[in-house]
Amino acid sequence: MSNFNTLPIFVALVEAGSFSKAGEQLNTSKSAVSKRISQLESDLGVRLFNRTTRSLTLTEAGEEYYDYASQAISLAKEAEYAVGRLQAKPKGKLKISVPMTFGRLYISHLIPKFLALYPDIQIEMIMDDKRQDFIKQGFDIGIRIGLLEDSSLVAKKIALCRSVICASNAYLSNSGIPQTPRDLSQHNCLYYSYFRAGQDWLFHKKADKKENDFIKVTPKGNYRVNNSEALHDAALAGLGIANMPTFIVGPDLVNKKLTQVLTNYPQPIHGIYAIFPERRHLAAKVKVFIEFLQQEIGGDTPIWDQGLS
Structure with missing residues (x-):
């Protein structure tokens, strides 16, 4: 188990696709990542990556090692979330992805109220209409409107969208x-x-x-x-x-x-969803944020439809 601490570096390198990008994600240098991976390969006695000047791909052994390593990292995170649920107060960094306009109109002005309720949470909110690589960018929760793509993410409806x-x-x-x-x-x-x-x-x-x-x-x-x-x-x-x-x-x-x-031809009604990675134990900080949004803007008739016929 001497290489257990290298697993996050290995997984980050696979998902980032390059030593430099992995170094940026891990807040370390490219050379430090390369050194740790070389040591890992030496300890295992097998080459995990095929390296060229332009590409970095997994070997057959690397692919099998990644399957187990990624599961190990996932289980470690599950353990952290399980412990976090036992905390008296939700806390920690909460990274949120929201669409630009909806975020400005309905989310941003609620953040001060939320942080007043949960002062041990720190929020990083990214407002962007582009599709985000949710897992790779490390989001805890996202707000999505309309049709949802099939994925490993869990969706929980916040409100209706007409x-x-x-x-x-x-x-x-x-x-x-x-x-x-x-x-x-x-x-x-x-x-x-x-x-x-x-x-x-x-x-x-x-x-x-x-x-x-x-x-x-x-x-x-x-x-x-x-x-x-x-x-x-x-x-x-x-x-x-x-x-x-x-x-x-x-x-x-x-x-x-x-x-x-065209009031005689209504359009399909969609939803506004909170999405988050599928986990056995939902982090307390994510759970309270979803509940907060449902209370503030959710319901069968969301606040923006009140007054409309």
């Missing part, structure tokens, strides 16, 4: 009001380029909400952007018709700055 097709009164006065989803082909559709559901906008017929019976429309327009707040600004300015979640446009629908159209 989307609407909407536009400004000025745009509708100039361009007309679409009566069916097919009419959108005659309109300037504003498109969010990180839309997880794919290129198409999906609609139900209100009288026949069969789960997989959709009307699909591929939106076309002169503005495509990877930030939903920028899309929101364009809709308010009268540039076109947008497909927006009510957690962004709810207040504008209430005060009539935007008007919902």
